[in-house]
Amino acid sequence: MRRFAPLLILLAANAAHADQVQIAVAANFTAPMKEIAARFERETGHQVLASYGATGKFYAQIKNGAPFDILLAADDETPARLEKEGACAPDSRFTYAIGKLVLWSAQTGLVDDKGDVLGKGTFARLSIANPKLAPYGAAAVEVMQKLNLFSTLEPKFVQGENIGQTHQFVVSGAAPLGFVAMSQVFEAGKLTSGSAWIVPGNLYTPIRQDAVVLRKGQGKSAVGAFLTYLKSEKAKVLIRSSGYDL
Known part of the structure; x- marks a missing residue:
């Protein structure tokens, strides 16, 4: 003792x-x-x-x-x-x-590395966080506005209360793709699953x-x-x- x-x-x-x-x-x-x-x-x-x-x-x-x-x-x-x-x-x-914004899908090959899938519109729903409550949602809106796609994509929005719920909508299949935080789908610099476009920083205000x-x-x-x-x-x-x- x-x-x-x-x-x-x-x-x-x-x-x-x-x-x-x-x-x-x-x-x-x-x-x-x-x-x-x-x-x-x-x-x-x-x-x-x-x-x-x-x-x-x-x-x-x-x-x-x-x-x-x-x-x-x-x-x-x-x-x-x-x-x-x-x-x-x-x-x-x-x-x-x-923070860094990413367009992500749980499906391999759905999201290309340039984000062209947004302009093609070949998906039924797009998950984003509520832009009035979540800065990542506001950043997503800013990206779509700069790409002149906001009015086209807005009817497809599945809106999460926060970025955690937004990510879950994509995981569950409620939306085939969505704007999420890089930290949710990357680990040690590598994509953990699915397909993703790391949104260029010049398309949204730094988070x-x-x-x-x-x-x-x-x-x-x-x-x-x-x-x-x-x-x-x-x-x-x-x-x-x-x-x-x-």
Whole structure:
């Protein structure tokens, strides 16, 4: 027991200082966030309580008193708006990832590597995220407008509440193809299944995804520890490999 005493003391000390951090996470960042949270919990002893969904919905929930400590948004406008409205800690906002938009189908060969399938219109439905709530949906609309295809394709829209539901519509076959986040269908730089067109960045406004500490999270040790971890090189490597730029 004497040999294990220092270890037991250390574990007890860590447990005494362990805390919870409640994080609202944009749906597109679900996969990397789950891995980051697991690693963070193992290394710090803090607990992550993450909720995943549309950034627009999180904004409404936060304004109505939702008990989140941190928002990991799918855009930079929502955190900036919260900052302006005094709903977050001063000078806490930063860009944690830059998202990439992909036109994807679960079917091999349906989507070509130039996105010409959009102009051909040989499909019945097209899945996109609600552009009023989800920045990836707004980016998809911007792409179709620049390609002069929006009015033609709009009647085919199957609209998801967030990018997670949008992706699921394509997986389930409710729509044969859809605009999703690269992080949902690529792993370590390779397409995991189906066929895809990585939409050129000049067709939509960069999807800068900002993080911000909300008022409830000010001064909490777990909040500071999580943000430090999110900015670490270990987390950055994972974020890049999940289909984001930094």
